[in-house]
Amino acid sequence: MxxxxxxxxxxxxxxxxxxxxxxxxxxxxxxxxxxRTELDYDSPFTLVVAVALSAQATDVSVNKATAKLFAVADTPQKMLALGEAGLKPFISSIGLYNTKAKNVIALSRILLEQYGGEVPLTRAALQALPGVGRKTASVVLNELRIExxxxxxxxxxxxxxxxxxxxxxxxxxxxxxxxxxxxxxxxxxxxxxxxxxxxxxxxxxxxxxxxxxxxxxxxxxxxxxxx
Structure with missing residues (x-):
């Protein structure tokens, strides 16, 4: 940790x-x-995903990928249904996409199983999610004016x-x-x-x-x- x-x-x-x-x-x-962040999002979930995808990538490249991704998977349920194999083609233009796909699916599963599909908006809970480190948690909490x-x-x-x-x-x-x-x-x-x-x-x-x-x-x- x-x-x-x-x-x-x-x-x-x-x-x-x-x-x-x-x-x-x-x-x-x-x-x-x-x-505000230049990443496109419309919910805490899409914000977490977008910020996680932006590691070692530009906001422009992430927005280009998520425009299509979030049109079909903008909730943990839909993302989990997409699965790693279904997610990868949407984010293949982003660096480290294999690892990021694995983390996004894993965090979506945790959100469903442990938080009823909602994003826990506390630092400790966010940082415990796969692929969400301190910097990602800070961006999310600050963007949402929580911390x-x-x-x-x-x-x-x-x-x-x-x-x-x-x-x-x-x-x-x-x-x-x-x-x-x-x-x-x-x-x-x-x-x-x-x-x-x-x-x-x-x-x-x-x-x-x-x-x-x-x-x-x-x-x-x-x-x-x-x-």
Missing amino acids: AKPVTPAAKKPLPPAEQARIAELFARFEAAESDP PAIAVDTHVFRVAHRLGLATGKTPDQVEAELMAIVPPPYLTRAHHWLILHGRYICVARRPKCEDCPVADLCPSRHLFVRD
Whole structure:
């Protein structure tokens, strides 16, 4: 079982740094007040499946696959009836599809046998499902506004470091740091803002600083822009 992430001790930040972080997230909110996952879903079950399928795959590729899959199997009952053999052709374009098919069918069976076909919306129960690790559970709980969580993928990891929000060397360390310093009003949305910012603005090779709404608050700006 994955070890829980222990929140970093909340060391008092200098007033200027508190103001910078608050302004940074206020600008993200001004640009998009209700950010959501770009994965397509219409129920907790389809959300869990979509997020599980998205590991090491793009949201675009997952949405393309699930558009056809969820048209025929959008409940645990229908997914189990489809079976691994029936599921694989729908997701064969997604990486690790054999393992993912096995996990999706297994979790569908557990949902039917143990939870009456409903998705248990607690972290411990979610993480106990096949193919649902801490990051997947965090995405689901945060997307459904059940529990503030910041799932750290490559985008969040990169943006958190560039914006001076974290220094951790592992995703768990960065998650703990972010959870400790993001102002409470923004916690349920910070995950999406950071992912979207990394996906479209603060990209890996050549960040689009000229289009960045927080460029003047970014301690890494000098690495990419010559004033």
